[in-house]
Amino acid sequence: MCTNYNATPRDRLPPIFKAMMPNGLDWPNEIYNDYDAPIIRRGADGNEVILATYAMVPKRHIPPGVKKFSTMNARAETIGQKPSFAKCWRAAQLCLIPMESFYEPCYETGAAVRWSIGMADQASFAVAGLWRAWHESDGSTAHSFTQITVNADDHPLMKRFHKPGNEKRSLVIVPDSEYDDWLECHDPERARSYLQLYPAELMAARPAPKPTKEKNVEVNGSLF
Numbered sequence: 284m285c286t287n288y289n290a291t292p293r294d295r296l297p298p299i300f301k302a303m304m305p306n307g308l309d310w311p312n313e314i315y316n317d318y319d320a321p322i323i324r325r326g327a328d329g330n331e332v333i334l335a336t337y338a339m340v341p342k343r344h345i346p347p348g349v350k351k352f353s354t355m356n357a358r359a360e361t362i363g364q365k366p367s368f369a370k371c372w373r374a375a376q377l378c379l380i381p382m383e384s385f386y387e388p389c390y391e392t393g394a395a396v397r398w399s400i401g402m403a404d405q406a407s408f409a410v411a412g413l414w415r416a417w418h419e420s421d422g423s424t425a426h427s428f429t430q431i432t433v434n435a436d437d438h439p440l441m442k443r444f445h446k447p448g449n450e451k452r453s454l455v456i457v458p459d460s461e462y463d464d465w466l467e468c469h470d471p472e473r474a475r476s477y478l479q480l481y482p483a484e485l486m487a488a489r490p491a492p493k494p495t496k497e498k499n500v501e502v503n504g505s506l507f
Contacts (some may be wrong), residue, residue, distance in 0.1 A: 285355075285387060285430060285454050286315070286353075286355055286386075287313060287314065287386045288313070288314050288380075288382045288385035288386065289313055289314070289385070289399075290310055290312065290314050290320050290381065290382055291321070292312075299381070300323050300379065300462065302323050302331055303326070303332065304331070304332035305332075308332065315337070316353070316355055317336055319336055320334065320336075322381075322414055322426075323379040323462075324377070325377075325466040335427050338354045339354035339413065339428065339429040340352070341417070341425075354429055356429060356431075357413060357431050358432055359433045359475070363471065368413060372413060373471055375470065375471050375474060376413055376414050377465055377474060378412045378428055378466070379412065379457060379465065380428065380430060381408075382401075382409070385401070386400070387400060387441075387444035389490070390446055391443065395446075396490050396492060398491060401486070402486060403486055404485075408457075409456070409457050409459075410430050412430050413429050413431065414426055431454070433453055434450065434451070440486055453480055453481075
């Protein structure tokens, strides 16, 4: 399942998602576990952009002595039962996670190769997510989120990723025509109807291995 993605740049968010965004929000291009990233949720005055930590239970909230566990992805089949997600799912705390692409490992060469997956027209898109609030020790309120995934064993594109023999999973890409319906949904059982695989013909994927970092070389007393 996806553990790394490229977030949509700041200047593209409001027009695409018709969302209000406070000044001063900033985030890195590539998002990893425990990074802050933008999500879109339904606020009192319409769609709003907030920063939230990628992982429903951030590492700082895992109790001491408890083995670290991942909550970056929530399986649609068990999202209503798992303690990390169930309460927020029942409360329909739904969000959109805006991105340009996400990464998955492909083993078709016999070794894991990182691939980038996005839209065939290179447009920004959004993934279905769930958010929650945290009361921090300093008295502030922070937020976190998880991505929702579904089985992709029969999807023409997404079945190509992850280790041979493992179940294939895919993020739930929400069609732009359903953004408002998803965010305004208050019934978790109705929300399940949105958890569908996205058409493969509208997607594109390509190898995108991480650049190899070369060691600094000393030349005439200077490091390069």
